[in-house]
Amino acid sequence: MDVNKIENTVIFQGMSEREISDALEGLNAVKKKYKKGTTILHAGSTTKRMGLVLEGSVTIENNDVWGNRIILSHVGKNQFFAETYGLLADEPMLVDVVANENCQILFLTIGFLHRGTLRPKSWTTKIMSNLLIISTHKNLLLSGRNFHTAPKTIRGRVMSYLNSVSIQKGTTVFDIPFDRQQMADYLNLERTALSKELRKMKDDGLIDFHKNNFHLMESLEL
Amino acid sequence: MDVNKIENTVIFQGMSEREISDALEGLNAVKKKYKKGTTILHAGSTTKRMGLVLEGSVTIENNDVWGNRIILSHVGKNQFFAETYGLLADEPMLVDVVANENCQILFLTIGFLHRGTLRPKSWTTKIMSNLLIISTHKNLLLSGRNFHTAPKTIRGRVMSYLNSVSIQKGTTVFDIPFDRQQMADYLNLERTALSKELRKMKDDGLIDFHKNNFHLMESLEL
DNA sequence: TCAACTACGTGGTTATAACCACATACATCT
């Protein structure tokens, strides 16, 4: 396992090279590749492992039998998924994890961590501390979607989402990680209705966009 | 501080009485009372403390300037809130915490925990491990709301929510912790529209209810 | 360069949830 590539990810923050390679061994680190569109983890199943996206990106989504899709979040390079289910190893997953593009995943077995079965080594406490940060951030992310899907109007949802991305990226011009259908599924909207409203917002001078590149206009009103 | 009352809460799980009282001191435990309707923590502010509900209950909500309310969750006795913001002590809160009834809160200062400034004592790792569990469960809770608010129809949302409560409580007759307005704000609906749909669902033999007591009928269809 | 496929957008229709105004039931207080 190549330590250099991952020593800067949140989960190994503050750890020495030695600790990291101990941790990688202790956590049974396994690398795996997936083709775009593949389901990496299936809703209903359980897992003792969390995932770190080394290359590519994945989406966390729920697909019901009628073909409806809910997208909870997008997980990009150097970000994590399934840490919740990995830790609570018995909890059946409510979501699928799907490869959004060809990607490479590092799996880490964390299901035993909180049980204290392992005698505490220096790396275990550090990993747990870092997992805590990851979990709390994931919390903010899920809260975020709750807010973006709250406005009754399409325009309200779009603005809530685009604003948050803009603030996060620190610029009014930015790419979003979703295509239209995904954006609609993230904002809990119907795709064509979203298209229409985006058009209107462009006509109204609120935003500009091309594909998944968006430009938030400074609102002229005080 | 009376240890007996709280030794069974999740955050002190697996700790000796001695560890618990050390932890209470180290976490600067403070008890406080709030009257129904009081805002305990304000959106926009930061906090280094998390809350444990000793008595009563609180709601986690967002109130915008136009009077719209979003309820993210209900936190009952022996449950926790603001652990996310307490840990990420710089993160401005996106939500208010409001006393749902007269209540008593135990505040624990956890803002320093993950920084490793404190030299590791036996209780710190245990608290962190337990916080991890709490955080991941909070994650599932937030995911839950994302799912309950996803169906396009009022009936779909109500069923999604009531089903999850029913499963969680293990019975088809149960109380929900919300009044109508709160239920509407949780499911992202307008109150009167919710009332009407509940009535229709009763007429259709899907559910029965009186106030906040609900009865899920076994669906007759295969 | 043409064909096939996918992503995206548009027009028109309809179902339905929001909204408003009000009624009724229920609880609280003196």
Added chain:
DNA sequence: AGATGTATGTGGTTATAACCACGTAGTTGA
């Protein structure tokens, strides 16, 4: 008990998002 206040329900109207069918643009591949 009566009065006040709050929670809940109902009827009617309207705005709007979902839905369906189709067109167009943009991409991939032979």
